[in-house]
Amino acid sequence: MRSTFDFQPLFRSTIGFDRMLDTLESASRVTSIDTWPPYDIVRTSEDDYRISMAVAGLTEADLTITQEQNMLLVAGQKSEQDEASGQYLHRGIAARAFRRRFELADHVKVVSANLVNGLLTIDLKRELPEEMKPRRIAIAAGEALPKAMTKQIEAEKQAA
Structure with missing residues (x-):
């Protein structure tokens, strides 16, 4: 019976996590505790x-x-x-x-x-x-953007 996890399927579908997966794989190996x-x-x-x-x-x-x-x-x-x-x-x-x-x-x-x-x-x-620290983005106050010209469709009036 196998006691370690196979991380190979994760390597195919992840990008940039290979170091983390290598660490998990090495941690799962049985080593003598010193x-x-x-x-x-x-x-x-x-x-x-x-x-x-x-x-x-x-x-x-x-x-x-x-x-x-x-x-x-x-x-x-x-x-x-x-x-x-x-x-x-x-x-x-x-x-x-x-x-x-x-x-x-x-x-x-x-x-x-x-x-x-x-x-x-x-x-x-x-x-x-x-460049990795969180930074606050300033919100500029200015004129509102012009409204898009939208055409309204006339609906037929129905008498009740």
């Missing part, structure tokens, strides 16, 4: 978002943030010199490498990224181009 590192996504205002990731033990040099078109990639890997600093008797702080991907909507840009006390904060902003 919960490392834990993160929050917060909408701080109508056009502003914040991603907060708990990356304890990592420094700015261990982290890489890359934005390519509509994809934000956050990767981290502990440097080798920290690993050789001693022999661990117990290791409770995870030091494994990670790659976390975030699919961004159109016109969403990374504004800033900060690392404070093991919490990586990435601020995002949706910036619509001026």
Whole structure:
């Protein structure tokens, strides 16, 4: 039995929705869920978002943030010199490498990224181009258009 939807019929009858359909198709595939590192996504205002990731033990040099078109990639890997600093008797702080991907909507840009006390904060902003923003159309007041010349058809009068 097939567990995914076939979006091919929609490709034949839609124009410009191929990226959305590709996203739906990739989301419907079964993937292993990786919960490392834990993160929050917060909408701080109508056009502003914040991603907060708990990356304890990592420094700015261990982290890489890359934005390519509509994809934000956050990767981290502990440097080798920290690993050789001693022999661990117990290791409770995870030091494994990670790659976390975030699919961004159109016109969403990374504004800033900060690392404070093991919490990586990435601020995002949706910036619509001026031509895509709603605009009010002014209504001009002026003379009315001339009425079209219409001919009236005379009806026969019937006596009752």
